[in-house]
Amino acid sequence: AQSVTQLGSHVSVSEGALVLLRCNYSSSVPPYLFWYVQYPNQGLQLLLKYTTGATLVKGINGFEAEFKKSETSFHLTKPSAHMSDAAEYFCAVSEEDTNAGKSTFGDGTTLTVKP
Amino acid sequence: GAGVSQTPSNKVTEKGKYVELRCDPISGHTALYWYRQSLGQGPEFLIYFQGTGAADDSGLPNDRFFAVRPEGSVSTLKIQRTERGDSAVYLCASSFQGGSYNEQFFGPGTRLTVL
Numbered sequence: 001a002q003s004v005t006q007l008g009s010h011v012s013v014s015e016g017a018l019v020l021l022r023c024n025y026s027s028s029v030p031p032y033l034f035w036y037v038q039y040p041n042q043g044l045q046l047l048l049k050y051t052t053g054a055t056l057v058k059g060i061n062g063f064e065a066e067f068k069k070s071e072t073s074f075h076l077t078k079p080s081a082h083m084s085d086a087a088e089y090f091c092a093v094s095e096e097d098t099n100a101g102k103s104t105f106g107d108g109t110t111l112t113v114k115p
Numbered sequence: 116g117a118g119v120s121q122t123p124s125n126k127v128t129e130k131g132k133y134v135e136l137r138c139d140p141i142s143g144h145t146a147l148y149w150y151r152q153s154l155g156q157g158p159e160f161l162i163y164f165q166g167t168g169a170a171d172d173s174g175l176p177n178d179r180f181f182a183v184r185p186e187g188s189v190s191t192l193k194i195q196r197t198e199r200g201d202s203a204v205y206l207c208a209s210s211f212q213g214g215s216y217n218e219q220f221f222g223p224g225t226r227l228t229v230l
Contacts, residue, residue, distance in 0.1 A: 107155065
């Protein structure tokens with residue numbers, strides 16, 4: 001079984017400040033980890049993913065995340081927030097399986113960026 | 116190219132009625148997923164198709180829910196005897212192949228409201 005916990009349903013930062021969105025996962029097997037962003041009235045869009053290899057993953061729009069197995073975490077960061085980053089962010093986990101692909105999602109974190 | 120499309124974008128129905136929700140995946144994508152997203156929560160897996168067959172339907176909540184993909188492209192999610200608790204946004208995603216590591220491309224969703 002797998003699960004995802006996103007700490008903080010709402011995060012507010014000032015424009016230019018560091019963005020940190022937290023994600024902890026539980027998985028009985030090596031996980032694949034994902035961050036998605038959802039803008040209002042749009043579908044989820046993949047920001048980045050970790051499958052194997054380098055634990056620091058860089059994604060689109062200046063976001064990155066680090067897989068820390070010992071902490072079972074995959075926190076999302078961006079050095080400097082832009083107004084356009086305001087959206088809802090979802091962390092998701094899949095189990096390593098080439099014949100499956102269902103993902104388990106966290107409940108999301110709404111990011112607000114203040115001018 | 117065109118992304119994943121879902122129709123209708125909104126559906127309002129009365130308790131006890133039957134509804135069909137349609138998903139058009141990205142052309143050439145063999146894997147198709149349905150998720151349900153309730154207010155304030157992350158997407159919840161319902162069913163996964165590889166080609167025409169349902170490879171994993173473990174997320175369907177009960178036998179009122181059924182999905183088909185007869186030609187391996189368009190999929191229809193069918194809900195019988197709708198209940199107020201079925202109200203949610205139903206998301207469809209597709210990927211080039213199945214497998215946990217492959218990126219899923221999401222449609223904008225169908226918002227279902229059961230009165």
